[in-house]
Amino acid sequence: MATEAxxxxxxxxxxxxxGGQDLLVSWHPPAAAPDGRRHGAEGxxxxxxxxxxxxxxxxxxxxxxxxxxxxxxxxEETLRREVREExxxxxxxxxxxxxxxxxxxxxxxxxPGPGALDLAGRGRAxxxxxxxxxxxxxxxxPTDLSEVLALGTHPxxxxxxxxxxxxxxx
Numbered sequence: 001m002a003t004e005a006x007x008x009x010x011x012x013x014x015x016x017x018x019g020g021q022d023l024l025v026s027w028h029p030p031a032a033a034p035d036g037r038r039h040g041a042e043g044x045x046x047x048x049x050x051x052x053x054x055x056x057x058x059x060x061x062x063x064x065x066x067x068x069x070x071x072x073x074x075x076e077e078t079l080r081r082e083v084r085e086e087x088x089x090x091x092x093x094x095x096x097x098x099x100x101x102x103x104x105x106x107x108x109x110x111x112p113g114p115g116a117l118d119l120a121g122r123g124r125a126x127x128x129x130x131x132x133x134x135x136x137x138x139x140x141x142p143t144d145l146s147e148v149l150a151l152g153t154h155p156x157x158x159x160x161x162x163x164x165x166x167x168x169x170x
Contacts, residue, residue, distance in 0.1 A: 005161075006157065006158040006161065007158055007161040007162050007165060008026065008027035008100075008158040008159050008161065008162040009027070010027060010028065010029055010032065011026055011027070011028060011032075011034075012026060012027070012158075013025065013026045014026070014156075014158050014159070016102075016155045016156060017155065018155045018156070019107075020107055020108065021104050021106065021107025021108060021109060021110075022104070022105050022106035022107055023102045023103060023104055023105065023107075024102070024103045024105055025100055025101065025102045025103075025156060025159055026100065026101050027098055027099070027100055027158075027159055027162045027163075028098055028099040028100075028101060029098050029099075029166075030096045030097070030098055030099070033099055034099060034101045036101050036103075038069055038075075039068065039102070040066055040067055040068045040069065040078065040082075041066065041067065041069065041075050041076075041078040041079040041082060042063075042064050042065070042066035042079075042082075042163070043064055043065045043066065043079045043082065043083045043087075043091070043094075044064055044097070044163060044164070044167040044169065045064070045065065045083055045087060045089055045091065046167075046169075047089075047139055049139075050141075050142070051139035051140060051141060051142075052064075052139065052140050052141075052142055052145060052169065053065065053083075053087045053089055053137065053138075053139055054137070054138055054139070054140055054148065054149075055086045055087050055134040055136065055137050056134060056135070056136040056137075056138075057134060057135060057136070058135070058136070059135070059136040061150075062138070062140075062148050062149055063149070064163075065082050065083045065085075065086040065087045065089075065134075066082055066086070067081070067082035067085070067086065075096060076094050076096075079091065079094055080094065086134045087134070087137055088137065097163055097166035097167055098162070098163070098166055100156075100159045100163075142164075142169040142170075145164060145169065
């Protein structure tokens with residue numbers, strides 16, 4: 001069981017129960033993309049004041065803007081589109097932070113495949129605009145992210161902490 005301070009190591013697997021499924025999740029640096037089908041992109045977006053952009057469907061649980069690729073989008077195209085759609089922010093500069101891989105070992109998506117890949121990217125958001133896909137948006141100081149993201153109880157906390165470290169926010 002991961003402790004609150006656990007940060008995902010390269011290729012280290014973590015058992016996670018989320019969305020009615022049991023998963024093995026792991027972190028992989030940009031130069032070591034693991035096998036798997038593309039699943040989505042997640043953006044750690046920092047505004048001009050150094051605040052991190054978060055989104056929420058309900059104003060209670062907060063996360064980074066994220067979503068699945070459309071057609072043949074690259075990771076960066078998916079990241080830019082999802083940040084625009086969910087946070088109404090424009091990415092000025094983007095950098096691939098790494099990959100998280102999730103393999104379902106029990107639940108509806110269980111199967112022999114190599115698992116799904118999510119890509120984490122850091123972007124600098126130039127502005128946050130009006131509402132679009134997500135009903136709630138906010139900007140948070142990096143020092144408040146652990147509390148706002150509820151990393152003490154978050155099932156993917158080691159992966160999120162690694163993402164924040166790679167984004168130079170810890």
